[in-house]
Amino acid sequence: MLQSLARLYPPPRLLTRPGGLLPYESDGLTVFRARPRAVVLPESREEVIETVRLCHRAQIPFVARGSGTSLSGGALPHTDGIVIALNRLNRIIEVDPVDRIAVVEPGVINLDVSSAVASHGLYYAPDPSSQPVCTIGGNVAFNSGGAHCFKYGMTLNHVLGLEAVLPDGTVVTLGGRSLELTGPDLVGAYVGSEGLFGIALEITLRLLPQPECSRTVLAAYQSLEAAGDAVSHIVASGLLP
Numbered sequence: 001m002l003q004s005l006a007r008l009y010p011p012p013r014l015l016t017r018p019g020g021l022l023p024y025e026s027d028g029l030t031v032f033r034a035r036p037r038a039v040v041l042p043e044s045r046e047e048v049i050e051t052v053r054l055c056h057r058a059q060i061p062f063v064a065r066g067s068g069t070s071l072s073g074g075a076l077p078h079t080d081g082i083v084i085a086l087n088r089l090n091r092i093i094e095v096d097p098v099d100r101i102a103v104v105e106p107g108v109i110n111l112d113v114s115s116a117v118a119s120h121g122l123y124y125a126p127d128p129s130s131q132p133v134c135t136i137g138g139n140v141a142f143n144s145g146g147a148h149c150f151k152y153g154m155t156l157n158h159v160l161g162l163e164a165v166l167p168d169g170t171v172v173t174l175g176g177r178s179l180e181l182t183g184p185d186l187v188g189a190y191v192g193s194e195g196l197f198g199i200a201l202e203i204t205l206r207l208l209p210q211p212e213c214s215r216t217v218l219a220a221y222q223s224l225e226a227a228g229d230a231v232s233h234i235v236a237s238g239l240l241p
């Protein structure tokens with residue numbers, strides 16, 4: 001297996017020594033650690049697909065990894081397995097401000113999407129607190145969300161389509177470029193599947209217009225209960241912050 005990987009990757013992008021493997025032994029849940037057999041750093045979708053096919057043929061487990069900020073061991077390697085680290089697939093392939101769409105590779109950092117489309121008056125709404133470092137691929141696998149999602153929905157509500165390589169190496173295209181699709185919601189099944197359905201290679205994201213203005217309000221309460229009640233009253237009044 002390592003020989004096959006060595007034919008696919010130059011030495012700097014095929015990590016097998018303990019020092020190189022160390023950062024990949026765990027994700028944000030550092031209480032669990034496992035040293036993988038190897039880590040590969042693909043720079044193209046073709047390399048990802050070929051790696052998955054090699055793993056499938058050799059029956060070697062693999063795990064996809066974005067920025068490794070998962071707090072639940074999602075990117076934890078298998079000791080016999082390969083880590084496919086996707087940070088180098090970080091290109092924003094297309095921005096269509098008319099259709100309000102961005103097509104991105106899985107290693108694109110969440111916040112970079114909003115930065116890339118800001119000049120069009122658009123932004124990408126799902127905002128996990130880790131958004132300056134976490135990747136869209138990780139967000140898709142975990143259906144991540146943050147404060148904006150209360151109003152705008154989770155990652156699931158902002159992924160229109162995706163291309164993925166399934167664990168057996170088959171490449172599939174799910175969804176499309178619009179919310180109006182016919183047939184079963186396969187994108188819905190994929191988003192939140194925690195990497196079980198292979199690796200997302202290309203993701204089509206829905207963009208929203210930036211709010212015309214925003215104001216931050218700070219309120220202090222005597223107790224957590226009082227603060228919670230205030231939030232409930234604001235939401236019950238029909239106002240979503």
Ligand SMILES: Cc1cc2nc3c(=O)[nH]c(=O)nc-3n(C[C@H](O)[C@H](O)[C@H](O)COP(=O)(O)OP(=O)(O)OC[C@H]3O[C@@H](n4cnc5c(N)ncnc54)[C@H](O)[C@@H]3O)c2cc1C
Nearest residue numbers: 066067068069070074106128129135137138141145195200
């Ligand atoms: C300080 C901090 C704050 C956080 N705040 C939030 C928050 O507010 N909301 C929230 O939801 N989460 C939060 N998280 C958790 C984490 O950041 C998110 O789950 C994030 O989506 C993980 O992205 P990642 O790129 O780090 O993915 P990783 O941790 O590398 O991987 C996460 C999962 O995605 C899979 N995966 C990665 N890339 C792909 C791909 N291309 N295709 C298929 N599967 C893939 C991995 O196998 C793994 O199962 C936080 C974490 C930290 C450390």
